[in-house]
Amino acid sequence: MIIAVDGPTASGKGTISKALAAHFGLPHLDTGLLYRAVGRQVALNDGDPDDAADALAACDFPDSLLADPALRSEETGGLASRVSVHPAVRQALYERQRAFARQPGGAVLDGRDIGTVIAPDAEVKLFVTASVQARAMRRWLEMRDRELDLELREIEADIAARDKRDIERKDAPLRAAADAFILDTSGLGKEAAIAAAIEAVEQAL
Ligand code: C5P
Numbered sequence: 697m698i699i700a701v702d703g704p705t706a707s708g709k710g711t712i713s714k715a716l717a718a719h720f721g722l723p724h725l726d727t728g729l730l731y732r733a734v735g736r737q738v739a740l741n742d743g744d745p746d747d748a749a750d751a752l753a754a755c756d757f758p759d760s761l762l763a764d765p766a767l768r769s770e771e772t773g774g775l776a777s778r779v780s781v782h783p784a785v786r787q788a789l790y791e792r793q794r795a796f797a798r799q800p801g802g803a804v805l806d807g808r809d810i811g812t813v814i815a816p817d818a819e820v821k822l823f824v825t826a827s828v829q830a831r832a833m834r835r836w837l838e839m840r841d842r843e844l845d846l847e848l849r850e851i852e853a854d855i856a857a858r859d860k861r862d863i864e865r866k867d868a869p870l871r872a873a874a875d876a877f878i879l880d881t882s883g884l885g886k887e888a889a890i891a892a893a894i895e896a897v898e899q900a901l
Contacts, residue, residue: 727807735775811873
């Protein structure tokens, strides 16, 4: 069973995917980490994320890099969003993701194009979304916990810019697959969102 979970940044798709993987006993891949790893490699080499050749060379990284805490930073997220518009980068990461999805027994993958491009034949597709305001507020609370002081307005603007880039890119833009279940988490707490996702998967099976 493949469970494809797509959605914009800070929608709750990561938390939901982890919980689904634990609940159904499946391995989980956060595909955003792959794009983040490429962004990070470009930054470490002082490359330009808008230069496709730089970004492509950076696609060849060991799996161990995915555990690097630096991948989780806002800065790396922004770089990931910039390298991910290059079709050559998406192509270079394609087989890694397909191989993960094809494991015997299945898998949960989350990202932007899992239900549309990476695993269009997934048994279950969820599109997890929330308003920009709700997502910015979550990010702001997360940052406050990490003692990072950022203006809510700044976070909102960053989220809106990232959405725009993901939605408007030509190759594999962020959108819900026609057969995806849409889960809006704007008014939901963590536990309620997880419960709704588990119910949606059970209904789809
Ligand atoms: O999900 P996360 O915020 O970690 O993803 C970082 C960036 O990587 C996204 O803004 C998006 O541009 C890109 N990405 C993508 N396709 C995926 C996963 C992530 O283009 N499947």
